[in-house]
Structure formats: structure tokens, C-alpha cells
Amino acid sequence: MKQGIGIIDSGVGGLTVAKEVLRQLPREAIYYFGDTARCPYGPRPAEEVRIFSWQMIEFLLKENIKALMIGCNTAAAVVLQEVSEQLDIPVIGVIEPGARTAIKETKTGQVAVIGTDGTIRSEAYAQALKKLNPQIQVTSLACPTLVPLVESGKLHDREGLEIVRGALQPLANETFDTLILGCTHYPLIAHFIQEVVGNGVKLISSAEEAARELSAVLSFRRMLANGGDTVNPDHRFFASGNSELFMSIAEEWLHIKVEAHQAILEKKGK
Secondary structure (H helix, E strand, C coil), X not given: CCCEEEEEECXXXXXXXXXHHHHHCCCCEEEEEECCCCCCCCCCCHHHHHHHHHHHHHHHHCCCEEEEEECCHHHHHHHHHHHHHHCCCCEECCHHHHHHHHHHHCCCCEEEEEECHHHXXXXXXXXXXXXXXXXXXXXXXXXXXXXHHHHCCCCCCHHHHHHHHHHHHHHCCCCCCEEEECCCCHHHHHHHHHHHHCCCCEEECHHHHHHHHHHHHHHHCCCCCCCCCCCCCXXXXXXXXXXXXXXXXXXXXXXXXXXXXXXXXXCCCC
């Protein structure tokens, strides 16, 4: 039975990670779970995020995954270390790859981070950035209105631009040349974010670096799909909420035919 790359997210945001995996590792099958019924995770207590994350992980483990990507920044900030220690498969988060890219791209040493309440409260990005470069100046901002905007599917409405403008208003008087999109939902509205912050600011999506890290880990462990595997593998998509809305967003973003299954999570967790 072919093994896939598991990706979990609070909703559709992890599709930005899935898109990079599809681009960089086209022979790999993706098994994606979006917890759309309980999104967003950002305002939730850490223990609740932990329980929900384990429920998704346990679901995908039954689907025979060979690696796990925690596509949700909020979940990664809470459970990445614990999950890495407990699973015997590679586990990749999105925070450290994003921080490394920001350090590489900034010219001024001034980096801003936007994310959910939970991610910003955890200070995961600020700590990762400071660990790499203690001199880096970090400005963090929670943007709780942005995930609901993305989950609504209004990715091109002018109303969406105004929501983004309002969310980013506190950054108007801050100085930075690099902005980390500290939530995997945000690249889906990167066009709005870029318009608000201006073209002089480099936007960092950790999805590309996370997929590159996955590729390196699988290659090192000799776990990559081999040349005999099809270039069009059998991807599997699951959503705990409205599968039709999930499917429409996924097809628009991934540019592939997506059949999403509504899945009921077992009410348990570690």
C-alpha cells in the first residue's frame, strides 16, 4: 500500500503547504486533513489545540502516512515537539523554516510577523528568529479576522481588502522590510497583504521552505517515492466541516481536481 505525506491544518490554510509539496515532490501522495468544523484555532486554549491536533494526526496515521507536516502555525507552536518525540515518522513544522527564510531575506534586520492570537501569544516566531540572530528586531501582530476571511472563500472580494487593511493598521507606523505570514491561511490573501504593506516589503510564506525541508529529510532517509511511482498519485483530502466549500477553495488554489471527504473525528486525543 502506497504511503502518503500527511498534512494537518485547522482548515484550508495548509493547502499552501500542500501546493508546495505538489510542486517540489510531484510523485508523492498527499493525505490532507482540514479541521474546518472547528476553525480557527488561534483563539482556542493551547490544550484544546493539542487535543484537536492529535485527533487529526491519529486519523491520518490510519491512512498510512510516512511523514507528517503540521501546516497550522498555531498547532505547530503547541504540539510540534511533543509529536516529533512520540511518532516514529518524520514530523515537519512551518515555524523554523519560515524564520530561517526571513533571516536570509531581510536587509535591515527588521522583521514583522502576523499570525493568529495563539501563534503570536506563543512567541514561537520571535523566539525562532532570535535564536538564529539575537540582533534581529521583531514586531508581532495578531490578526484574528484574517483566518475567517480565508475560510469564507472570499479571496478576491474588495471587502476582503478592507478587512486586511483594518487588521494590518497597527503596523502602519512600524518599520520593517520583511513580513512573515505566520499562518498558512495568509498566502491565500497575499495579494491583499502586499497591496496594504507595499511592494517594498518582502512577504515570507514558510510553506516553500517547509516543503524543501521535507524533501531533504525524506531524501536523507531514502523515503522518497521512486521513479516507478506515478507522477499523478492518489491524493486524499478530508475536512471535518463543509466539504463542498473546502473542495472549491482547494481546486482554485492547487489547480487539480479535488475530491474531499467529510470526516468525523473521534472525540478523543492524547
